[in-house]
Amino acid sequence: MADTHIPAGLAPPRRGRPRSEQADRAILAAAAQILAERGLSGMSIEEVASRAGVGKTTIYRRWTSRGTLALDAFLAEFQGQQPLPDTGTLRGDLLAALRAWIRAVTRTSAGPILAGLIAEAQRDPELAVAWRVRVVERLRSQHKIMLDRAVERGEISAGTDYEVVLDLLFGAAYHRLLHGHQPLTDRFARQVVDLVIAGIERS
Amino acid sequence: MADTHIPAGLAPPRRGRPRSEQADRAILAAAAQILAERGLSGMSIEEVASRAGVGKTTIYRRWTSRGTLALDAFLAEFQGQQPLPDTGTLRGDLLAALRAWIRAVTRTSAGPILAGLIAEAQRDPELAVAWRVRVVERLRSQHKIMLDRAVERGEISAGTDYEVVLDLLFGAAYHRLLHGHQPLTDRFARQVVDLVIAGIERS
């Protein structure tokens, strides 16, 4: 896992006392707890340190900012919930992926945290990069596999612009998450997928 | 204009000294200047007050939070840049609207400010409401007029779900603005519009 933070154990057995892996765990656990309770904007390094029973320096030694710490705490849970479906049809795959995302965002505490991370990334360039690399592109490369399979199956043309397709699918979902003007329902997932697939096939 | 803030002059001539409209203007101008220079996260009430030559209380009397002040300062410029196109075809209308949005966001300082406002709305519930009501829904009701005309012209079915269509179009654009994983080009605008229109017609 290509973490944001300089992890506890690194290849060349460095001199001096090694990073405490227990501190790592305590920090991430404390951060996750606060994130779930009050969201990213309610999480201060100060409180993470005090809850984890850790000095603030111990946190700053590992993470450069509140945002990258929150990202690690968040991904520990979120990443596993975003599978790579393989249902045999593009529609099935896209629907499954979008539904998994919507489920995580509406059923768990991931929604506000995810929104908070995107918010924080607007002011923390380092988090912006980490977010793009470790979340956006990671997920997109998974989703592109689904599109590859659809091309192989002949469902869609080889010339399809994956980027636009995925921006449409997930852009719409993020839109509702961030602005809250409409709910993230299962019906919405179906409508989006159907419309996009229809659009791909026709254009 | 249904402002976020309690404006200077209200209908019933209130008792006591009236709010100074000059202070209103000075505050909004100072806020707009700082927003353009350093974005919302770099704007403090303290500095707005000092640049506007105004006491902090004079600001807090009018706006409840940094976010709602920034929203007013932002909308003063942004709102005029989002016209209601009428080109005769749905494709032309949607393309014009999307292009205007992309132009504002990429060519002016509106991009980071807009992103900053969305970010701030994730932690300021009052701004969230104002944002939804005064920006999202305001723009969407404009855009729905374009869809209405397309229905009248017989371009699209009367049963089309406007919400989903608009979420796809602008969700994709906001997606690129907020995550920065892909550029907001004119080609992107065309691809999005074409794919969505194709999707509407087929589904």
Added chain:
Amino acid sequence: MADTHIPAGLAPPRRGRPRSEQADRAILAAAAQILAERGLSGMSIEEVASRAGVGKTTIYRRWTSRGTLALDAFLAEFQGQQPLPDTGTLRGDLLAALRAWIRAVTRTSAGPILAGLIAEAQRDPELAVAWRVRVVERLRSQHKIMLDRAVERGEISAGTDYEVVLDLLFGAAYHRLLHGHQPLTDRFARQVVDLVIAGIERS
């Protein structure tokens, strides 16, 4: 009465609306009430105005500072409680005067208010002058009458320095009021008077 404030009704019937004597009374009453409740340091012009149902300007038009207003509110009650005793002996007179002062200061709310006024006079030069003229010198000229009578009766020498004698008597009392290191008892009054009289007669 040579008040600190510019009073409501003045000799030349001035032009325009006359000062409201009711406002005068309401202000003084409100001030007295707050003084009794929370002392001078807990009294703000803002609150006096709001309790008196009066604009702040109406207060500032009459008094130049919090201190001088408090002084007027205080003297309305205090002044009557400091009589000019005439018992036939110097000891009796001084004791009666000191006892009256101690009674007012320990039995009523005058103690903290008086201390608060002296405190305020250290930072408000205008109050300092008013305090000296309207309280200190006023009382002292009364007390000097007692000493005059003692001279006439042959109890003390005509060369006695009244100022020093009065500073000793009341200085000691104010000392205990302000520093609170010892109580203001009746025994204390007797000891002070006895010692001072003995000192006068011998020196």
Added chain:
Amino acid sequence: MADTHIPAGLAPPRRGRPRSEQADRAILAAAAQILAERGLSGMSIEEVASRAGVGKTTIYRRWTSRGTLALDAFLAEFQGQQPLPDTGTLRGDLLAALRAWIRAVTRTSAGPILAGLIAEAQRDPELAVAWRVRVVERLRSQHKIMLDRAVERGEISAGTDYEVVLDLLFGAAYHRLLHGHQPLTDRFARQVVDLVIAGIERS
């Protein structure tokens, strides 16, 4: 020295970074400077911090109020100026003590500062206690030694009430300092001492 503030170095080597004694000194120096320039009422924590090149929290960590900080800054200088005289006679001792006090109060900036501290103590209970314990009682216990010696020498009766005697002596002096109705001259010192000693011997 039983300071008002939690001092920099305490007996058991506390955990964490120790209080900076340099900050202590810088704060006290800045406070003393401002006190001399503008008196206690003209001294704000904000300015002390900025002049000392110190964060406000660094001050609040050590002192609970403006008054107790001013007290420490004041005593650093004042305390040394109040010696315990030993001239061989009560009159000589009392006169020397009173003269030292008057000199400090009239010749240095101590006068207004002292008055300001007494004023502040009327509104700050914590300062009131500190003032009583660290100034009033400290000086009085010194002065009582002079009275003890006078008793030993047979100058005054063993039954003399020290408290009353000292209240008369210094009460008169504080009286003139606080009300400013008469000057604090050397003649005044002599008159007060003579009258009090005469009173003690006779009563």
Added chain:
DNA sequence: TCGTAACCGAGACGGTACGTCTGGTCTTTTT
């Protein structure tokens, strides 16, 4: 086995901004 390097928790450091409060003034409409 000993020194030294890097870690650890604790907590102080200089700062920035917060949102509130009050002071004394100014500007309305109403009397």
Added chain:
DNA sequence: AAAAAGACCAGACGTACCGTCTCGGTTACGA
């Protein structure tokens, strides 16, 4: 012209966190 009302600028308040910096102490490695 004075009244009540309430907005105005100014600036200090005490608090919360920021990210950094000492402390005394611990834990590993390499000499």
